[in-house]
Structures are given as C-alpha cells and as structure tokens.
Amino acid sequence: MKHNNRGENAILNRIVARMVDRARNPAGHRLALGIGDDAALFRPKPAHEIILTCDWFLEGTHFLRDTHPPDAVGWKCLARAVSDVAAVGGTPRCFLLSLALPDSHTGRWLEEFLGGLRRASRKFDCLLAGGDTTRRAEILINITVVAEVRTSRAIRRSGARAGDLIYVSGRLGEAELGLRVLRRGRRSANNKNPLTRKHLYPSPRLALGQWLADCRMATAMMDLSDGLSSDLARLCEASGVGARVESEKLPAVRVSDSDRKLGLDPLQLALHGGDDYELLFTVPANKAGMLPRKYKNVRLTRIGKITEESGVVLLQESGGERSLISGGWDPFRTKR
Amino acid sequence: MKHNNRGENAILNRIVARMVDRARNPAGHRLALGIGDDAALFRPKPAHEIILTCDWFLEGTHFLRDTHPPDAVGWKCLARAVSDVAAVGGTPRCFLLSLALPDSHTGRWLEEFLGGLRRASRKFDCLLAGGDTTRRAEILINITVVAEVRTSRAIRRSGARAGDLIYVSGRLGEAELGLRVLRRGRRSANNKNPLTRKHLYPSPRLALGQWLADCRMATAMMDLSDGLSSDLARLCEASGVGARVESEKLPAVRVSDSDRKLGLDPLQLALHGGDDYELLFTVPANKAGMLPRKYKNVRLTRIGKITEESGVVLLQESGGERSLISGGWDPFRTKR
Numbered sequence: 001m002k003h004n005n006r007g008e009n010a011i012l013n014r015i016v017a018r019m020v021d022r023a024r025n026p027a028g029h030r031l032a033l034g035i036g037d038d039a040a041l042f043r044p045k046p047a048h049e050i051i052l053t054c055d056w057f058l059e060g061t062h063f064l065r066d067t068h069p070p071d072a073v074g075w076k077c078l079a080r081a082v083s084d085v086a087a088v089g090g091t092p093r094c095f096l097l098s099l100a101l102p103d104s105h106t107g108r109w110l111e112e113f114l115g116g117l118r119r120a121s122r123k124f125d126c127l128l129a130g131g132d133t134t135r136r137a138e139i140l141i142n143i144t145v146v147a148e149v150r151t152s153r154a155i156r157r158s159g160a161r162a163g164d165l166i167y168v169s170g171r172l173g174e175a176e177l178g179l180r181v182l183r184r185g186r187r188s189a190n191n192k193n194p195l196t197r198k199h200l201y202p203s204p205r206l207a208l209g210q211w212l213a214d215c216r217m218a219t220a221m222m223d224l225s226d227g228l229s230s231d232l233a234r235l236c237e238a239s240g241v242g243a244r245v246e247s248e249k250l251p252a253v254r255v256s257d258s259d260r261k262l263g264l265d266p267l268q269l270a271l272h273g274g275d276d277y278e279l280l281f282t283v284p285a286n287k288a289g290m291l292p293r294k295y296k297n298v299r300l301t302r303i304g305k306i307t308e309e310s311g312v313v314l315l316q317e318s319g320g321e322r323s324l325i326s327g328g329w330d331p332f333r334t335k336r
Numbered sequence: 337m338k339h340n341n342r343g344e345n346a347i348l349n350r351i352v353a354r355m356v357d358r359a360r361n362p363a364g365h366r367l368a369l370g371i372g373d374d375a376a377l378f379r380p381k382p383a384h385e386i387i388l389t390c391d392w393f394l395e396g397t398h399f400l401r402d403t404h405p406p407d408a409v410g411w412k413c414l415a416r417a418v419s420d421v422a423a424v425g426g427t428p429r430c431f432l433l434s435l436a437l438p439d440s441h442t443g444r445w446l447e448e449f450l451g452g453l454r455r456a457s458r459k460f461d462c463l464l465a466g467g468d469t470t471r472r473a474e475i476l477i478n479i480t481v482v483a484e485v486r487t488s489r490a491i492r493r494s495g496a497r498a499g500d501l502i503y504v505s506g507r508l509g510e511a512e513l514g515l516r517v518l519r520r521g522r523r524s525a526n527n528k529n530p531l532t533r534k535h536l537y538p539s540p541r542l543a544l545g546q547w548l549a550d551c552r553m554a555t556a557m558m559d560l561s562d563g564l565s566s567d568l569a570r571l572c573e574a575s576g577v578g579a580r581v582e583s584e585k586l587p588a589v590r591v592s593d594s595d596r597k598l599g600l601d602p603l604q605l606a607l608h609g610g611d612d613y614e615l616l617f618t619v620p621a622n623k624a625g626m627l628p629r630k631y632k633n634v635r636l637t638r639i640g641k642i643t644e645e646s647g648v649v650l651l652q653e654s655g656g657e658r659s660l661i662s663g664g665w666d667p668f669r670t671k672r
Binding site for chain 1: 373374375376377378379382385386387388389390391392394420423426430432434436465466467468470471472476480482483485487492493494558559574
C-alpha cells in the first residue's frame with residue numbers, strides 16, 4: 001500500500017486502522033508484506049490457479065456522490081469485483097484498493113466507506129493486501145481481486161454447447177428496480193429497504209459458483225452485471241452458439257401495482273436490468289436432473305436452451321418469438 | 337478484460353489487437369482466459385510467492401494530457417508499477433489495465449498509448465492479462481502488476497540494521513531535471529532527448545533487484561519514486577533505524593551551466609527529485625566487498641550508513657551536518 005506524499009499518510013493510516021485486522025492475519029498466513037511496503041506478497045496453494053480481476057467504480061459513472069451512501073459504495077466496489085470471481089467458480093483471497101479522494105471526503109465519508117468495505121471484506125473472506133491512494137477532485141475507485149481455483153476447474157464463458165440448458169440464480173431485475181426507486185428519491189437508501197438493497201449491497205454468488213466448479217456441472221458461466229440480454233449474448237458469442245429464452249420462465253422481479261402504473265415492467269427489468277450479480281450458467285441436458293431447485297437458499301431457474309444457430313431468441317408468452325436485442329430498452333444505461 | 341457496454345467494444349478490440357500477441361501466448365502458457373472473460377487465470381510457479389502491486393496514473397496528477405506524449409504515458413504507467421516489483425526483487429509476469437478515456441482519445445491517442453504500453457510489456461516480459469475499460473471526461477489509468485519471487489526471497493523495506501551500508505543505483509535527480517526541461521517546453525519531449533528520457537521512459541531496475549534477492553545481498557530495498565529524502569525516511573521508519581548520508585557521495589544528475597544559472601542545483605535534484613525509479617538498498621558491511629561497482633552497466637554507489645538513532649542526517653561537503661527533511665525543497669511536488 002503506497003500513498004503519493006506525506007499528506008496522505010492520514011488516509012493510509014485510517015485505511016490500515018479500519019481494514020487490517022492483525023488478529024486475522026498473523027504471521028504464517030499466506031498473505032504478507034503489503035500495507036506500507038512496495039508490493040504485497042501472496043503464497044498460492046499448490047495445485048491451484050490464480051484468478052485476477054479488476055473493476056472501475058467511479059463517481060458519476062458507477063455511483064453518485066450524493067445518492068449512494070458511502071457504506072454502500074464501500075460494499076459494492078468489492079462485491080462487484082468478487083462477483084467476477086464467483087463467475088469462474090473461484091474463491092477470493094485478497095484485494096488491492098486504489099482510492100482517489102477529495103479533501104472533503106477524507107473524514108466521515110471515508111470512515112463510512114471503509115465500514116462498508118470492511119463488512120464486505122469479512123463476508124467474502126477477502127483481505128486487503130495493498131493499494132494506492134491519492135487526492136483528486138472526484139472519487140475514483142479501482143479494485144483488483146486475487147482469487148484461487150483448483151487447476152483446470154475454472155468455468156469459462158466459452159464452454160456452452162448446443163442442447164445445454166440455460167440457468168440463472170435468484171431473481172432478475174431487482175437491482176434495476178432498486179436504482180429506479182433510489183433515483184425517484186421517495187424511499188430511503190439503506191440496507192433494510194428490500195427494494196434498494198440489491199442495488200446497494202449485491203451478494204455475489206460465491207458458494208454457488210464454487211459448487212458448480214467443484215462438481216463440474218456447468219459448461220459455461222458468467223455473472224449478470226449488464227443485464228441478461230447483454231450478458232447472454234456475450235456468453236453465446238464466446239461459445240460460438242445461440243440461445244432460446246422462454247420469457248414465461250424468467251424469474252422476474254416483483255413489481256407493485258403502483259410501480260407498474262409508472263411503466264415499470266417485470267419482464268423488461270428482468271431482460272435488461274443491470275447490476276444483479278446473479279450467475280448465468282449452462283448445464284448439459286443429461287446432468288440437469290442433478291441440479292437442485294435451490295442451492296443454499298438461492299433459487300436456480302432454467303430459462304432456456306443453447307442452440308446451434310447464433311443469436312438469442314425470446315419465446316414470448318403469446319407463443320410468438322423475436323430476437324432479443326442487447327440492453328435495447330434501458331434509457332438509463334448510458335448514465336450508469 | 338471487460339468493458340461497460342457495447343460502445344466500448346471498439347476500444348477493447350483495439351487493445352486486444354495491439355497488445356495480445358497470440359504467438360507469444362500459446363495454449364499451455366501459464367496465462368489463460370483473461371481477455372473477453374470475467375477474469376484472468378494465472379498458473380503460479382511451484383516454490384514461488386506472488387507479488388501484487390497497483391498504481392494510479394491519472395491525467396493532471398501524474399501526467400499532463402498536452403505535455404506528455406501518449407507513447408510515454410503508455411510506457412510509464414507500466415514501468416512505474418513494474419518498478420515496485422523490482423523493489424522487492426521479483427520477476428513480472430502479467431498485468432491488468434484499467435483504462436478510462438474520453439471519446440476524443442479513442443483514436444490516434446489510444447493507438448500511440450498502446451504502442452508505448454506494448455513496448456514496455458515486451459521489454460519487461462509482462463503480458464496483458466485483462467482489465468476494465470470505460471468512457472470518462474478525463475484519462476484515468478490504473479495498473480496492477482502480478483509478479484513472482486522465490487518463496488522467502490522478497491526483500492522488504494523493514495530489514496535494514498544499524499551498520500548496514502546504503503546504496504543507490506544509477507544517477508539521482510535526472511527525472512526531475514527532465515520534468516523541468518519539459519515544463520519549460522524549450523526542448524522536444526521524446527525518447528531521444530537524454531534530458532527528458534528518464535522522466536518519460538523510466539527503466540525499472542528489474543535485473544539488479546532480482547540479482548540482489550537471488551544472492552541475498554540486500555537487507556532492505558525499495559524503489560526511488562518520490563525522491564531520496566522521502567523514500568530513505570520511509571525505509572528507515574519501516575526498519576526502525578536512522579541513516580547518515582554523505583552529500584559528496586551522491587551520484588547527482590549532471591546540470592549544465594545555463595541550467596545552474598536558472599537555479600537548478602544537482603544536490604537538491606538528487607535529494608528531492610522524484611520519478612527516478614532507481615533502487616535504494618542496504619547491504620551488511622561485511623558483504624559490501626562482494627558488491628560490484630556496476631551491475632549490468634548500472635552504477636551502484638554507496639551513499640551512507642544506517643544508524644541506530646532514528647532520523648536521516650546529511651553530512652555536508654563543508655563538514656557540517658543537518659537533518660534531511662523529506663521533499664522539503666521541491667515547489668512542484670504537489671503538482672506531480
């Protein structure tokens with residue numbers, strides 16, 4: 001963990017005080033050096049591969065300074081990066097935090113941010129190993145997560161084959177609905193409000209991803225960060241296949257009557273809403289019977305089938321079918 | 337490597353086309369997945385530890401859009417992060433690139449940036465493994481480098497002991513002088529101008545760092561990124577020791593008579609100038625005889641001695657001595 005000049009010692013000290021739990025990281029743990037040195041050292045497990053992923057989390061692009069509670073910014077910046085680890089079936093080990101902050105945000109905002117980051121770090125068992133801090137007019141965050149997976153067990157996007165069944169975890173569109181609610185500003189943004197919770201405090205599906213990798217059940221997998229219509233198209237492209245999705249099977253977010261009247265449609269939210277961080281995966285038809293309906297309380301839903309012909313087709317409840325255009329519907333997409 | 341929406345496919349494709357050399361990264365290489373998938377996979381060497389380091393490189397803070405050639409921005413963002421690997425004695429393996437760009441910079445600027453980045457990637461034998469791209473009004477770069485070192489061979493900042501001799505590589509103050517020249521704008525900024533070269537295209541001392549780690553010669557080490565006066569104080573603090581530096585021994589930058597008349601002083605540049613990316617290391621007195629005067633054409637200079645009493649003292653050519661204050665002299669420091 002470095003900082004760019006002496007004035008930033010205060011930020012660094014605060015991060016270390018809040019984030020580094022000496023009792024949880026005694027000598028002999030596989031993580032060493034790091035905070036205060038030029039680089040972090042990490043001792044990999046034998047017969048495992050290292051997973052590397054990084055994510056921007058930028059004010060104005062990924063969150064809004066005045067709308068998103070700092071605690072949620074801290075949680076979500078790590079959760080999003082950890083979701084990329086879940087997406088290949090890995091186990092997080094440690095992360096690097098690059099943080100740029102305005103002077104005005106080095107007090108209470110930083111404290112609350114670190115509170116959320118610390119809860120996420122403990123929840124995902126992913127320790128702060130190092131980073132870089134600097135002053136800046138805007139809040140800029142970049143997170144690198146380092147994880148492990150048994151050699152050759154990582155699940156890629158590219159393994160889907162014609163005939164495989166397509167599954168998703170959880171409910172789709174919940175985070176997008178939460179964002180809409182937050183933007184309307186009628187309900188408070190916190191961890192207790194179920195409508196905004198999934199947008200503010202996503203839960204990457206680590207246990208499910210690891211289980212699918214361990215039992216070699218899934219042929220392809222990714223996390224749903226940009227919405228099903230965009231992400232399924234990417235999985236199909238990487239695998240050189242297409243897909244047919246049955247709209248009536250989609251586990252869509254529940255939308256209240258009053259929200260429906262405001263034009264919020266469960267199917268559209270489920271197809272195009274981003275930020276759910278659920279898993280999208282494919283399973284060979286002959287293994288599908290071994291898949292439970294729920295894994296550790298997370299619902300698994302078959303939503304369609306991989307096809308030889310490229311392109312993603314949506315079978316409508318009316319019986320008709322149409323091409324599914326990536327993220328075609330969301331007017332806020334470019335603002336996220 | 338991810339990108340945030342379809343509009344950014346063009347940036348991603350350009351990065352892949354310029355940076356990913358399929359011939360150099362065939363199947364079976366220890367780097368897999370990565371570009372286009374959720375995360376990169378990296379197979380660590382047995383009996384080695386993983387080194388992790390990340391660095392901001394931000395427009396306005398670390399470089400200027402209109403002053404620094406894009407080719408130099410590409411080279412330097414990786415070179416700085418790789419220098420942190422040299423500082424612990426490691427060998428770089430791969431890096432993650434997080435890049436945020438304005439629309440205006442996705443054409444020629446990006447091409448030239450990738451040209452410099454590619455040369456650095458080849459020079460340091462450090463492959464692009466993944467990253468994250470997004471659009472942004474300002475140019476934001478974050479680099480994570482992953483490296484390896486034989487287990488327990490990494491050299492930390494904290495190992496210096498009283499009586500150890502203090503060494504630096506190369507000449508100090510050259511990069512700072514180059515920055516001054518660049519700011520005056522009288523000379524062109526390019527790789528051929530020796531005055532600006534070290535500021536624009538620093539050479540991390542990888543071979544030297546690895547050699548010092550392999551032969552267990554150094555007790556403590558770090559790279560000189562913020563200037564000797566700041567960085568030596570950090571090494572001493574981490575080691576719980578102090579230091580005496582002999583000013584007449586310092587391998588200071590050569591300053592022309594005309595630049596001296598403008599107030600540029602070699603000693604001040606050597607003490608407080610940043611961005612040299614030379615190595616600062618300590619060697620037990622009884623091993624110092626084994627240290628060559630040059631290692632692979634890089635000069636090694638003994639500049640002083642570690643002391644039991646804390647604080648860094650400068651012995652002046654006049655015979656007097658004074659406390660060395662970290663970075664006290666540089667009026668541009670806060671602008672860098």
